[in-house]
Amino acid sequence: MSTPQPATPPQRVVLDGHYVRLEPLSMAHAADLYEASNVPDGDVRFAYLGDYAPKSRADTEAFIQSVLGKADPMLFAVIDKSTGKAGGRQALMRIVPEHGVIEIGSIYWGPAIARTPRATEALYLFARYIFETLGYRRFEWKCNDRNEPSKRAAKRFGFTYEGLFRQHMIAKGENRDTAWFSMLDxxxxxxxxxxxxxxxxxxxxxxxxxxxxxxxD
Incomplete structure (x- = not known):
């Protein structure tokens, strides 16, 4: 095994695929993201996220404003190339270049993205970018242990379950036990x-x- 090297911090770049394109999140995505979030089961979809389902476009704009310019978390909009609309968002976060560790999080894939090739490709584009361009050694996925769909998704995407961090944090006023998953270079x-x-x-x-x-395999 060669001596590990520090990785490169991610940049606000466009990552292009066949089904989706990842763009640095901006106010230009607000209307589309509000539309993708303002759905009948929106509260359920946001249950395990750090923010709440937006009740207005102004709520979406306020969320975007709160993360604009941040290097960690670095938010990207998921653009559905069949419509040209932002159908979701995801972030690179808890970024530690000196150890080569980075996490995907703050994932909201709206109805047009979730459980389709678009969601899989959105994950793939992040993984390819962090391993091949930036040189990270470890790609993490973490979620509330009660979030069964997220745990199933992590395993489907090839992440390995590593264990449970009990009473890891308080999220929206409730205890969160955190399930940890990883993928290695x-x-x-x-x-x-x-x-x-x-x-x-x-x-x-x-x-x-x-x-x-x-x-x-």
Missing amino acids: SEWPERKAAFERWLEPSNFDASGQQKTPLRF
Whole structure:
């Protein structure tokens, strides 16, 4: 094993894929993000996020204003390339370049993004960027242990469960036990190949259903 090297801090760059494009979050995304968040089950979708479901576009603008210019967390809008609209957001956060550790968090994938190839590609674009361009050694996913969909997503995306941090924090006035997951640079080549096989347009039929599931051998 070679001597570990410090990684490079992430930059506000555009990351382009087949289904989605990740853009640094800005006020230009406010209207689309409010539309994607103002859905009947919005409160449920925001239950485990640090912020609350917006009740107005002004709420969305206030959230964006609160994170503009921050290097950590660094927020990106998820642009659905089929519509050109921002259908969600995600962040690079808890960034420690000297140890080569970085986390994905503050994930909100609206109804047009969640449980589609768009969400998978949004994760893939972050992973490719942090491992291949920035040189991180460890990519983390953390969530409230009560958040079963998030834990299932972490495993589906190739993260390894590492354990439970009990009474890790207080979130929205309640105790949060935090489930920790990670992906390592040594695992990325195999993960990358699986992502790219699954994301191929030929892997989906005319109705958008996958032919072969995402699998890490």
